[in-house]
Amino acid sequence: MSSLPRPKRSYAAYSSALLGLLSLFGVLCFHFPELLTSREFRAVYSETFARNLLLVGLVAAFLLGTLAILRGRNRRIALIGVGSATLAVLVGGTNVQFDSIGKTSYSLGLDWFVISLFFSALVFVPMERFLGKRDISPLRPGWRTDLAYFFMSHVLVQFILILVTASTSTIAGLAMFPSLKAAIQSLPVWGQFLIAVFVADLAQALLHRAYHNIPWLWRFHAVHHSSREMDWLAGSRIHFVEIVMTRSAVLLPLLILGFSASAVNAYVVLVGLQAVLAHANLGIRFGPLEYLLVLPRYHHWHHARQKEYIDVNYAIHLPLVDMLMGTFKLPRKQEEWPQEYGVMKLETVPRGIMEQHLMPFRRKKDYDDYVA
Structure with missing residues (x-):
């Protein structure tokens, strides 16, 4: 029956x-x-x-x-x-x-969550519906978990900033490069912004690679890679500890090198936009632009559940960074996309935001209720 x-x-x-x-x-x-x-x-x-x-x-x-x-x-x-x-x-x-x-x-960023979610959904849900590479519903499996991550990272934004500032300000104050600072600060804001994007992306790509190659760091980063579908909301699935570590690693060189507040703020805007775009389910052909900017297909291959793509495409903004690191890999044919996403061993990551946040601190290696 x-x-x-x-x-x-x-x-x-x-x-x-x-x-x-x-x-x-x-x-x-x-x-x-x-x-x-x-x-x-x-x-x-x-x-x-x-x-x-x-x-x-x-x-x-x-x-x-x-x-x-x-x-x-x-x-x-x-x-x-x-x-x-x-x-x-x-x-x-x-x-x-x-x-x-x-x-x-202190305060919560509930206004940031409300406005950001409203406009992100308003823009990306229709785009993915009509321009999506894969036919998946906005209410696909795991969307509640990713929405909970979206809520956490936005509502706790000020606490994250406090932790990041505390972890970087003292070190930045000790490391002084007056001549280099003066050279950077003499540039127009747009010039500082371009350099800031490269410097920040290089710092984040190096840490990103460490996430994949150092076992105890991977346990935090595995949460992000546990998404079985890629869309605009999937990029929100990041462990709180990883958020603090990554933002600290990115902010530190920008503080040390003395970039202006305007350049840093412009970079922060770019991070928010590109993080959503890179994970989005968009099958648009960008042509040669894929070799200049990290776009959906490029980052989707980083999330591919294929052994040959485990250690590639760490950059968040510029493929040039991966080229310099020797970790650039992208199929030439633009119609080639990953067939499956997620960690290689699905049973190592449990379902749900609470279980996933506890997972890196537990000795347990396999779970019965996992991201399948």
């Missing part, structure tokens, strides 16, 4: 749930801006922009949720969206008022 096919998921219902919850988070940010919003990120957007974005999210959550309920598709999920949006309105909606935002010794 054959089993009945699973009903298709309603994108309207899941979109409603996402927008409803994000709207509720947004209202909470208006109520508790000192505790829930990042001071650095608040400087990027205006209050008017935030209120208008909240209004769009609320309206869309109600409309999409109602549509899914009327069609009888994933009603429980749709009710989460409509219910969250309703609660957001009841606790103030777009009318929450506040005076000045006070200073606190």
